[in-house]
Amino acid sequence: MLDTAIIKQLEDIVGSGNVLTKKADLVTYSYDATADMPSQLPDVVVMPATTAAVQKIVLLAKEKSLAIYPRGAGTNLSGGTIPLKKGIVLSFQKMDKILEVDPENLTATVQAGVVIQALSDAVAPYGLIYPPDPGTVTTATMGGSVAECAGGLRGLKYGVTKHYIMGMEVVLASGEIFRFGGKTVKNVTAYDFASLFVGSEGTLGIITEIIAKLIPPPKFRKAMLASFKRLEDAGNTVTGIIKAYVIPATLEIMDKMTIQTVENYAKVGLPTDAEAVLLIEVDGGAQQLVDSEAEAVLKVIKENNGEVKIAQSDAERDQLWAARRAALPALAQLSPTTVLEDATVPRNRITEMLVAVQKIAAKYQLKIGTFGHAGDGNLHPTILADARNKEEMERVHQAVDEIFAAALKLGGTLSGEHGIGMAKMKYLKSELGESGLNLMRRVKEALDPDYMLNPAKMVPVKG
Numbered sequence: 001m002l003d004t005a006i007i008k009q010l011e012d013i014v015g016s017g018n019v020l021t022k023k024a025d026l027v028t029y030s031y032d033a034t035a036d037m038p039s040q041l042p043d044v045v046v047m048p049a050t051t052a053a054v055q056k057i058v059l060l061a062k063e064k065s066l067a068i069y070p071r072g073a074g075t076n077l078s079g080g081t082i083p084l085k086k087g088i089v090l091s092f093q094k095m096d097k098i099l100e101v102d103p104e105n106l107t108a109t110v111q112a113g114v115v116i117q118a119l120s121d122a123v124a125p126y127g128l129i130y131p132p133d134p135g136t137v138t139t140a141t142m143g144g145s146v147a148e149c150a151g152g153l154r155g156l157k158y159g160v161t162k163h164y165i166m167g168m169e170v171v172l173a174s175g176e177i178f179r180f181g182g183k184t185v186k187n188v189t190a191y192d193f194a195s196l197f198v199g200s201e202g203t204l205g206i207i208t209e210i211i212a213k214l215i216p217p218p219k220f221r222k223a224m225l226a227s228f229k230r231l232e233d234a235g236n237t238v239t240g241i242i243k244a245y246v247i248p249a250t251l252e253i254m255d256k257m258t259i260q261t262v263e264n265y266a267k268v269g270l271p272t273d274a275e276a277v278l279l280i281e282v283d284g285g286a287q288q289l290v291d292s293e294a295e296a297v298l299k300v301i302k303e304n305n306g307e308v309k310i311a312q313s314d315a316e317r318d319q320l321w322a323a324r325r326a327a328l329p330a331l332a333q334l335s336p337t338t339v340l341e342d343a344t345v346p347r348n349r350i351t352e353m354l355v356a357v358q359k360i361a362a363k364y365q366l367k368i369g370t371f372g373h374a375g376d377g378n379l380h381p382t383i384l385a386d387a388r389n390k391e392e393m394e395r396v397h398q399a400v401d402e403i404f405a406a407a408l409k410l411g412g413t414l415s416g417e418h419g420i421g422m423a424k425m426k427y428l429k430s431e432l433g434e435s436g437l438n439l440m441r442r443v444k445e446a447l448d449p450d451y452m453l454n455p456a457k458m459v460p461v462k463g
């Protein structure tokens with residue numbers, strides 16, 4: 001329990017209706033979307049509406065040695081928002097203002113709590129889009145997705161969050177407010193602070209405002225579903241499409257277990273006898289270009305023994321993407337605990353990674369449904385288990401160890417888009433080495449010497 005004097009000070013900053021201390025409220029903030037993680041009640045949840053309020057909260061937390069856990073929608077998949085050391089959960093739900101859409105500079109300025117879809121809706125009347133597109137666009141916040149450098153379905157052609165962040169306002173652990181970047185397309189003044197804060201998972205500073213880059217949408221597009229009798233053929237098709245120098249907007253994979261589960265859940269007409277499907281969309285500014293890219297893709301699919309169904313209408317296309325977005329919720333229905341990973345490999349090693357995951361599933365006698373952003377080499381092997389079954393969870397943990405080891409052996413990385421949080425901290429050394437860990441600590445300690453911001457996440461404390 002926090003001293004009532006501190007609660008009173010927080011109420012003075014944000015108003016009493018924006019401070020939560022009842023257990024029933026705190027429980028909601030004790031966990032996030034990540035499975036197989038410990039939960040922890042915070043001491044208090046605070047919902048500021050302005051940067052000035054965030055600054056005051058940081059200064060108070062610093063004075064009282066309280067941890068601060070920034071939280072958007074809590075949809076992250078790495079335990080990033082669990083308040084392990086108690087203290088303050090800083091919720092951004094009241095900082096949800098779109099401050100400006102600037103169609104001349106193709107930018108939007110938003111508060112960190114704006115939901116990604118709300119930004120997309122606000123820029124649509126200007127004929128613009130914000131391309132980063134995680135599966136949670138309708139719930140995840142701009143602040144959370146910037147802090148995670150979220151990827152999503154359009155990463156292959158349009159890039160990920162870091163490619164769309166031009167400037168920010170950040171409250172540092174010292175309490176200073178720091179603004180950097182802006183609306184200029186070019187900016188090499190000082191260090192590249194956007195790169196430092198994007199993907200920093202709330203450990204280096206609290207993001208309060210974001211200047212995002214917008215683009216005009218492609219005018220033409222063609223979506224298709226390719227099904228395969230062998231998983232290897234699907235993997236080779238992914239590599240083949242890239243090798244043909246076609247960069248689809250979206251190139252997603254679902255394996256047999258995922259296809260069957262999604263079909264059972266969403267009834268969209270997926271081929272339940274296929275070993276794998278690819279969902280592919282090509283787009284561009286000219287119909288002829290889109291047609292020729294689609295032709296090239298069809299050729300690669302045929303060479304790899306695939307069968308294709310082309311979406312004949314926008315409704316059919318939307319159905320395909322609805323099916324893909326249903327993958328995780330559908331798999332999650334099958335078992336109480338859904339352990340989802342996002343190991344990522346170079347695109348030409350995707351077949352080897354798919355086969356490795358299959359072998360690991362057989363070795364540990366686990367159900368693993370694999371789907372993901374195949375064109376980015378970013379797979380989401382999803383282990384279906386029950387956390388109450390200790391023996392099974394032991395096998396799950398061994399399988400996860402092997403999935404990461406396989407990705408690193410193939411020249412890949414621990415996380416393509418879900419971040420490290422607390423879930424993957426123990427694996428960091430295997431990718432970065434001791435010198436990398438030391439560098440992480442030095443960066444953290446330069447900005448947050450007391451480990452006040454999102455402590456026990458991303459950066460392992462020495463010893």
Ligand SMILES: Cc1cc2nc3c(=O)[nH]c(=O)nc-3n(C[C@H](O)[C@H](O)[C@H](O)COP(=O)(O)OP(=O)(O)OC[C@H]3O[C@@H](n4cnc5c(N)ncnc54)[C@H](O)[C@@H]3O)c2cc1C
Pocket residue numbers: 032033069070071072073074075076077080081092112133134135136139140141142143144145146147148149150151152153201202203205206207208328329417418454
């Ligand atoms: C069904 C499902 C599908 C998903 N699909 C994708 C996908 O396709 N691609 C993808 O990349 N991710 C995906 N995710 C993961 C998740 O949606 C994204 O990481 C999302 O961007 C997190 O946003 P959020 O607002 O929920 O952040 P939160 O979960 O609240 O926070 C995420 C991290 O950011 C920090 N943070 C939050 N706000 C701030 C702030 N203002 N300042 C500083 N730090 C802050 C938190 O401390 C935490 O470390 C998916 C998750 C689910 C459950």
